[in-house]
Amino acid sequence: MTIEGRTARGKRRVGLSERGVERVLTLIALSAIAILGLITVFIFIGGIPAIARTGLWSFIWGHKWAPGRNIFGIFPMIMGSLWVTLGALVVGVPLSLGGAIFLSEVAPSRAARVIKPAIELLAGIPSVIYGFMGLVILVPFIRTHLGGPGFSVLASSIVLGIMILPTVISISYDALKAVPDTYRDGSLALGATKWQTITMVLLPAARSGILAAVILGMGRAIGETMAVIMVAGNATKVPGSLLDPVRTLTSNIALEMGYAAGLHRAALFGTGIILFVIIMLLSVLASLTTTARDKVR
Amino acid sequence: MRNRALLAHRIAITVLWASAALTLGILVFIIAYILVHGLPVLSWSFVSRAPTEMGRSGGILPTIVGTFSLTVLALAIATPLGVGTAIYLTEYTRPGVLTRVVRFGAESLAGVPSIIFGLFGFMFFVIYLRLGWSILSGALTLAAMILPTIIRTSEEAIRAVPESYREISFALGGTRWQTVTRAVLPSALPGILTGVMLGMGRCIGETAAVIFTAGATLRLPTSVFDPVRTMAVHFYILAREGISMRNAYGTAAILVISILAVNFVAYWLMQRFIARHS
Amino acid sequence: MAKGKPSVNVQGGGSSAGIQAAETGAAQIGMSSRELKPDEKAALREFPIAHDAIAIIVNPANHLEGLTSAQVRGIFSGVIRNWRDLGGPDKPITVISREEGSGTRGSFDEMIMKDAEVTPAALVQDSNGSVRETVASDPYAIGYLSLGLVDQRVRAVKLDGVTPTLATARSKEYPVVRPFLFLTRGEPTGAVKDFIAFVLGPEGQKTLLREGLVPIDPNVGQ
Numbered sequence: 001m002t003i004e005g006r007t008a009r010g011k012r013r014v015g016l017s018e019r020g021v022e023r024v025l026t027l028i029a030l031s032a033i034a035i036l037g038l039i040t041v042f043i044f045i046g047g048i049p050a051i052a053r054t055g056l057w058s059f060i061w062g063h064k065w066a067p068g069r070n071i072f073g074i075f076p077m078i079m080g081s082l083w084v085t086l087g088a089l090v091v092g093v094p095l096s097l098g099g100a101i102f103l104s105e106v107a108p109s110r111a112a113r114v115i116k117p118a119i120e121l122l123a124g125i126p127s128v129i130y131g132f133m134g135l136v137i138l139v140p141f142i143r144t145h146l147g148g149p150g151f152s153v154l155a156s157s158i159v160l161g162i163m164i165l166p167t168v169i170s171i172s173y174d175a176l177k178a179v180p181d182t183y184r185d186g187s188l189a190l191g192a193t194k195w196q197t198i199t200m201v202l203l204p205a206a207r208s209g210i211l212a213a214v215i216l217g218m219g220r221a222i223g224e225t226m227a228v229i230m231v232a233g234n235a236t237k238v239p240g241s242l243l244d245p246v247r248t249l250t251s252n253i254a255l256e257m258g259y260a261a262g263l264h265r266a267a268l269f270g271t272g273i274i275l276f277v278i279i280m281l282l283s284v285l286a287s288l289t290t291t292a293r294d295k296v297r
Numbered sequence: 298m299r300n301r302a303l304l305a306h307r308i309a310i311t312v313l314w315a316s317a318a319l320t321l322g323i324l325v326f327i328i329a330y331i332l333v334h335g336l337p338v339l340s341w342s343f344v345s346r347a348p349t350e351m352g353r354s355g356g357i358l359p360t361i362v363g364t365f366s367l368t369v370l371a372l373a374i375a376t377p378l379g380v381g382t383a384i385y386l387t388e389y390t391r392p393g394v395l396t397r398v399v400r401f402g403a404e405s406l407a408g409v410p411s412i413i414f415g416l417f418g419f420m421f422f423v424i425y426l427r428l429g430w431s432i433l434s435g436a437l438t439l440a441a442m443i444l445p446t447i448i449r450t451s452e453e454a455i456r457a458v459p460e461s462y463r464e465i466s467f468a469l470g471g472t473r474w475q476t477v478t479r480a481v482l483p484s485a486l487p488g489i490l491t492g493v494m495l496g497m498g499r500c501i502g503e504t505a506a507v508i509f510t511a512g513a514t515l516r517l518p519t520s521v522f523d524p525v526r527t528m529a530v531h532f533y534i535l536a537r538e539g540i541s542m543r544n545a546y547g548t549a550a551i552l553v554i555s556i557l558a559v560n561f562v563a564y565w566l567m568q569r570f571i572a573r574h575s
Numbered sequence: 576m577a578k579g580k581p582s583v584n585v586q587g588g589g590s591s592a593g594i595q596a597a598e599t600g601a602a603q604i605g606m607s608s609r610e611l612k613p614d615e616k617a618a619l620r621e622f623p624i625a626h627d628a629i630a631i632i633v634n635p636a637n638h639l640e641g642l643t644s645a646q647v648r649g650i651f652s653g654v655i656r657n658w659r660d661l662g663g664p665d666k667p668i669t670v671i672s673r674e675e676g677s678g679t680r681g682s683f684d685e686m687i688m689k690d691a692e693v694t695p696a697a698l699v700q701d702s703n704g705s706v707r708e709t710v711a712s713d714p715y716a717i718g719y720l721s722l723g724l725v726d727q728r729v730r731a732v733k734l735d736g737v738t739p740t741l742a743t744a745r746s747k748e749y750p751v752v753r754p755f756l757f758l759t760r761g762e763p764t765g766a767v768k769d770f771i772a773f774v775l776g777p778e779g780q781k782t783l784l785r786e787g788l789v790p791i792d793p794n795v796g797q
Contacts, residue, residue: 018472018473018474021473021474022389024381025381025382025384025385025389026385026389026395028377028378028381028382028385029381029382029385029386029399030398030399030402031378031382031444032382032399032402032403032406032444032445032448033398033399033401033402033403034402035402035406035441035444036402036405036406036409038417038421039409039413039414039417039441042416042417042420042421042425043413043416043417043420045420046416046420064695065675065695066675066692067675067676068675068676068681068684076695094316095316095319095320098312098313098315098316098317099316099317099320101313102313102314102316102317103317106310106313106314107317111317114321115317115320115321117560117564118320118321118324119320120560120563120564121324121328121556121557121560122320122323122324124495124498124499124502124556124559124560125324125327125328125502125553125556126501126502126503126504126529126532126552126556127502127504128502128504128529128532128533128536129327129331129502129532129549129552129553130327132532132536132545132549133327133330135536140712143713149669149698149713149716150713151698151709162323165320165323169320191299192302193302193303193305193306194306194310195302195305195306195309195310196302196305196306198309216408219408222410223408223409223410223411223412223413224410225410225411225412225505226504226505226533229701230537233698233699234674234698234699234700234701235695235696235697235698235699236695236699237694237695237696244696245696245698247699250410250412250505253412253416254412254415254505254508254701255674255699255701256674256675256676256701257415257416257419257509258676258701259591259592259674259676259677259678260676261591261592261595261676262591262595264675264676268416269416269420272412272413272416275410275412275413276409276413279408279409279410279413280405280408282408283404283405283408286408287404534702537700537702537704537705537708538702538703538704538705538707538708539704539705539707539708539711539728540704
């Protein structure tokens, strides 16, 4: 694989041939998709026995989760994930948009220099610490002042809403920054206030990037496990109100995995399959919105 | 008319400032809360001694070793793979199916939740490859998890290197690989290291993927085939089960300090990178 | 332990997993915290090492004296929903349970719930410790816990008139007692035999007592 090369110092053995390097790099580059493939294969291998036994329809629409009697219906958990994610978006998206718009349009550069790293820091805090804060602060507060056991959709939504801030803020920020300054200058020249410029010109222009940010925030919220387990209550019933306890798809897996064996464990992998499929769909959706935006440009 | 618009503008700007302040405030509150409760617990014996009575008392040394070994090994595996993929995507690529497949793989992997990595790691590394609950299983799983992060940041860093660097290298007779290793990579290094730092932060804080692949034993590991408990897992167990809130806060404080340190280094590296290329 | 230094590796998992591990030989000793079913008894040698009582716990602020088994069943199945039906304040009962697959949950289902099911509205925690923490912080909560883990943060109520203690668990006066079993495939030999002997010996039994279990040895813990 070595070749001779000419340099200013005369002939020298240079090292690897270009073809060899390219081959190795191609193999390395395929590692990501290879891992993705392995994940898909093994999750499916783990979960198919349970889904086959219960039937896909009963698995997804079954209201009852009773592994002790081999009854596996994950509908309450699907609803749980849905409610909690929607709640997270309600809590997180307005705050994120506010932060992104602030950073992009309003912040003096000194403030921006502090806030941007702060958001990175928010992203780095472990999810168990977020869950813990929810456990010691939010749950007792909700129980004492709002009712219910405290472990609730509300607690989960607030915790998740905060956790998706970094994702949604940074992608929305990129989307806003990508809008050319000519838009801003033109709008201001026509006499609009900055706020009018933001709402009537910039946000619509950045709309598909912001949509992608929201979708990715959704993906983050649906996939979160540890923080939710600590504040959600994990009841196996479809939640009837914000103050009811709830169990998400992720919690279902993490809660019972420690002790599960045989068909029960397969059912947890089956939960994983459903979760994986949902996340992949969201991923594809997010990239479609971005390619749509590129095409429009 | 203009007055109403101005009023709306002023109110909106205030709200925007408030939302930024709120976001910042949440961060400060969390960090302060943990440090206020946890710093008093920290001492030399806390970090150098093993836990006793399942964590009720004693220190957290094995968990520090656990976090450290998992992180170092995961980074050692993921960094070459990630940087290599980034080099492929920026320097060796041609438009076509292969590039799109690689990119699809990297982007999709980024969205996979950690619990799925935990399930995968358990099925594949722990059971199928018979590595058991071990540092090795945990590190391989974590490496898969942080791979997309390293790919993404490395790619950005490499793309930011000016074309002129490459052109000069080629003009001097260098091969593409020589160009990459001698002209592009050194210049992109701070940016790449930022990605490595971000990956490090992720490894330090990860719980779900680690519990199912590295185990939760409190014994000090003697080899990569031994199970191990990380600080994040230890904190989770202590706090949830009420074993020792004091030690839980202490563990959390070390976690937070580690994340602060990692982020600070990453930020500083990013500043150097920006300074170099603007 | 005697000569040399055999090391013991402990792997987590529920009773079913432990029984299966012993049956297949994946583990040299499998552990179970429930009685073996008839079809499981065939291939395995059982060594009871301790007993454990399952206590019904409430928050210390709750003045409830005791419950009957029927009441416990009613509460945990969601039929009795308010503390006022038990002579308490007009507040909904927050039911805390363990996750399916846990040995404690299995014993609770088998020995107390019997044919009734734990309500899907029950909050679920994935360890005894977190059940205790949750009940300790919610004045209107009720849960079940291994007797050995009950401390001053929660209160164990009387069940059918009997207070759960080491003595009442040993005498089986307290109705909900489950065995902790070591299981081996066939007769144990070598290091396995030594370890079982250790656990059944005075030092092992005293350790079990310290952890809140009821040692099988009647002389320990009098």
